[in-house]
């Protein structure tokens with residue numbers, strides 16, 4: 001159950017990870033409104049990603065990964081919908097099937113001794129080396145979060161790395177009619 | 181272009197087109213262009229308060245007593261930060277407000293300029309929506325949208341922050357009718373909102389044996405017609421009804437079905453009926469913690485119907501069986517229709533048994549208090565105030581504390597919109613400015629702020645406003661020299677250690693009134709009380725009536741924090757239940 005001055009009567013349901021996609025008017029302060037709702041009401045943000053998705057209509061898509069009981073996530077969805085510039089909120093877990101992916105950029109410290117192992121691992125995970133003017137070894141890996149997690153764990157065992165991750169973005173994979 | 185006008189003129193033009201008659205405000209550097217424009221017109225009246233906090237509570241009082249949107253105009257920086265409490269109050273109690281703040285010119289934003297603050301940042305969580313307007317040509321559309329948002333769906337405060345250069349800039353005005361607000365920015369109930377749900381709800385009611393209606397402030401926000409329909413429906417069902425603090429007046433106190441207020445200081449019979457009912461019909465209330473008491477013991481055996489315009493209130497703290505999202509008057513109208521269509525009726529016998537049970541609870545006489553002696557009991561003072569004002573068109577506002585609860589318990593409201601109190605936020609200092617706002621909206625009515633001696637000092641500077649505008653507002657102080665409600669909790673939960681809850685050096689309220697050229701009256705014993713009240717009513721001037729009441733009276737009945745509806749404490753059993761006191765102590 002949700003928050004109250006008093007204890008919850010119901011059995012607390014299981015805490016789960018949820019991915020929400022939120023379509024918003026791309027206007028100043030909209031991200032602050034969304035984030036402020038989470039922090040103000042004590043909800044969790046595990047990751048968050050924002051980008052404009054259509055030029056003409058000025059709409060952005062925010063992808064939020066959160067965790068909580070279904071009651072809490074339900075409340076999060078309703079609270080998001082109260083925000084004036086929010087168009088829609090979709091809980092991709094409730095949509096059934098969705099596809100998610102994220103990108104990580106990894107700066108890998110390479111030496112003669114670990115070079116072979118590093119390249120093997122990158123090959124295995126199809127991490128792509130990104131050419132750059134300093135010719136340092138920066139790799140890009142994309143895919144589901146678990147896959148990125150595993151890669152990072154294994155590369156960490158070989159050498160020192162610096163990592164930046166986008167956090168997941170996701171989209172429903174349910175068939176849609178073109179007119180809609 | 182010759183049809184261009186200044187931003188400040190656009191502001192005034194927008195207000196005029198929105199039908200605004202009065203603005204509550206306080207000037208300063210960042211709103212001078214708007215004040216200059218205000219000076220050159222006379223269709224909109226400006227009420228100069230003495231602190232911005234007073235302006236926004238006055239606007240709330242105006243809005244809640246008239247059903248119109250309250251408008252506030254303040255300067256940047258401290259002007260804006262002073263309205264934060266009132267914005268939060270309006271947010272919690274769903275009051276439609278449009279608040280205009282000045283901002284430093286755009287080229288200075290972010291430079292820590294004089295009287296700069298991040299107004300939209302500070303007020304984001306305490307407004308329904310807010311704007312920083314950077315383009316003078318967007319001003320009119322922002323205003324028209326702001327008014328719509330403030331009133332639409334669940335009402336609330338909207339803030340518009342306008343940099344000074346935008347007020348000076350020239351631009352074009354767009355009429356209200358030209359502005360199209362995208363539907364996602366508004367709440368729009370589906371036209372035949374969940375017809376199935378309405379049928380389900382009505383059937384459920386008709387099959388109940390122990391129904392109760394639980395009525396909240398949403399019914400008041402839905403307009404006078406909503407109250408009429410709610411009364412009508414309850415009458416058709418023949419069910420008992422209880423109201424929240426914010427819902428008082430929706431059903432007349434004298435109505436045979438009314439059990440009065442429920443909740444922490446509500447009526448014994450109302451809380452018991454909530455506990456034992458089999459079908460609960462919540463209309464426009466939100467299962468607030470002051471109402472529910474301990475959640476795991478809240479009305480354990482009932483099916484619950486919940487009508488609310490704000491979907492986020494559904495299943496927030498209490499799970500319900502039949503949620504209906506929509507405006508009260510539309511939903512209840514449909515319910516009545518279906519009830520009639522299907523010729524439904526509740527089992528007479530069961531209903532009679534239910535009323536018999538309620539009658540027994542009523543016999544507990546939960547508001548009973550010891551009224552011996554010449555000292556004025558605060559409860560008695562409110563009773564006398566009611567008796568002597570009940571035939572006059574009267575608006576009651578309150579501050580926050582024991583006096584507020586006594587007002588709710590002992591003043592009988594027969595109509596909606598006559599009772600203005602800070603429910604959600606519990607803001608001391610609300611009542612007096614709210615009374616000023618109500619009086620501006622209803623010049624011929626009697627407006628009384630039932631106050632505590634501590635609360636009244638929070639916005640006492642507004643005496644100057646009341647006197648300037650010749651507002652015959654009455655301040656009726658139940659003076660116990662304590663922050664009574666704090667003292668009561670300290671007595672019940674903190675071993676009687678009255679830490680900082682006694683107010684030493686209170687002003688002489690009679691002289692205080694006189695110093696503002698208002699009238700000060702005082703009642704020291706029951707012998708003076710009626711005369712003082714009568715004189716107060718008859719005085720065509722601002723009045724402070726200082727009513728000396730017994731100092732250590734407690735407000736009962738009471739559901740202590742952490743207790744359930746059927747564990748009410750009555751005045752006669754003031755004994756302490758140590759265990760629940762310990763548990764309740766950490767709660768608010």
Ligand SMILES: Cc1ncc(C[n+]2csc(CCOP(=O)(O)OP(=O)(O)O)c2C)c(N)n1
Nearest residue numbers: 581582583606608632633634635663664665
């Ligand atoms: C602005 C604000 N500060 C503090 C409180 C906490 N509080 C609630 S009731 C109360 C005491 C009110 O005393 P008074 O106005 O004398 O009323 P009484 O309870 O004696 O009737 C206080 C301090 C509050 N509600 N609002």
